[in-house]
Amino acid sequence: MKWIVAYLGIGILVLLGFLIDARLREPRRKQDGWNEMRALLLKGRQSWASRVVDSYLIPGLTALLVLAFWPAALVLALYMNRDQRKGSAQAEGELPAQFIVTREHLREALSPERIEMQEMVVDPLDAAPKVPFGFLNGGWQRLRREAQEGDQFWSFDAPWGRYGTATSRRVGYALVRDGKVVTWFVGSIVPLDNGYL
Amino acid sequence: MTAQARESLKYQDETLSLCGLPLDSYFELLGEDPPFMARDTALWRGYIGSWEILDGRLYLVGLGGYGQTGKDIDLSDLFPEYPERVFAHWVNGIFRAERGKLLKYEHAGFASLYEQDLFFGFEHGLLQSVEVKSNAVPASED
Numbered sequence: 308m309k310w311i312v313a314y315l316g317i318g319i320l321v322l323l324g325f326l327i328d329a330r331l332r333e334p335r336r337k338q339d340g341w342n343e344m345r346a347l348l349l350k351g352r353q354s355w356a357s358r359v360v361d362s363y364l365i366p367g368l369t370a371l372l373v374l375a376f377w378p379a380a381l382v383l384a385l386y387m388n389r390d391q392r393k394g395s396a397q398a399e400g401e402l403p404a405q406f407i408v409t410r411e412h413l414r415e416a417l418s419p420e421r422i423e424m425q426e427m428v429v430d431p432l433d434a435a436p437k438v439p440f441g442f443l444n445g446g447w448q449r450l451r452r453e454a455q456e457g458d459q460f461w462s463f464d465a466p467w468g469r470y471g472t473a474t475s476r477r478v479g480y481a482l483v484r485d486g487k488v489v490t491w492f493v494g495s496i497v498p499l500d501n502g503y504l
Numbered sequence: 505m506t507a508q509a510r511e512s513l514k515y516q517d518e519t520l521s522l523c524g525l526p527l528d529s530y531f532e533l534l535g536e537d538p539p540f541m542a543r544d545t546a547l548w549r550g551y552i553g554s555w556e557i558l559d560g561r562l563y564l565v566g567l568g569g570y571g572q573t574g575k576d577i578d579l580s581d582l583f584p585e586y587p588e589r590v591f592a593h594w595v596n597g598i599f600r601a602e603r604g605k606l607l608k609y610e611h612a613g614f615a616s617l618y619e620q621d622l623f624f625g626f627e628h629g630l631l632q633s634v635e636v637k638s639n640a641v642p643a644s645e646d
Binding site: 428432445493494 | 529530532533534535558559561563583585586588589593594596597598628
């Protein structure tokens, strides 16, 4: 009996750990594919059944499973976490799990003034703000604010794809400090191999 | 997946069905989730955009969408200072549009086949190329 209590006690701690970790990772609830599909199945309205499923059934079942099988849940969580951190150890040709600009993607060092001049958006119908990068100017301004004395701006061109295989190029500008890429701003996405969108 | 509703594209006084989502890359570049939600299995993206090619430039000229807050979203909600038209300078790549009669219905995405496909190539919202491909099978002579 004591062993069961101890097992469930550890299970409760593991469950609390998962809840805290989930809260830290995604504080804002997103409308993901599963929620969208369920909303459609229930005619897109928050019916009574939908509220019961959403608020009680799914969380309750999940909690019970973690309590009962917390060692497996821990192993799975550790495995998935290790997989996400695999970025620098990716097999050659594979893309990292998250987009990242490295030194090999850098193309040319440019002054911010030169960048702004060549990225100015001009439209004869005035249907876009006449500023560098147009509607994406905010991202460029954030990059500029990060710059410190001695930093360099470099253009970059990096392949990217959501599932490990490159389907497009991400082109933009990176901030380089002491030879290292600090941060970047993606100004455009260009599909590869004339793939149409 | 159910066949998806197309965007509309006006080109040289003709309105075509656009089988692509030029607005999606805008949100990807902003690093934001689109503010739309699906309310229909034929419209998973939650919005329909109207586009126009004018003087070799791609413009977003209309938008109707369902917001995640339950409120409808139109062009002026996304681009408050440009409620009538938006120059889509973020668009790169080739987009396919359909023209003519339906030849073969496919219950999946944009896979249905029409008499002609038009491929529009854009670079920073500027039209670079237009190619027309005929899908109709010529009638055999008896």
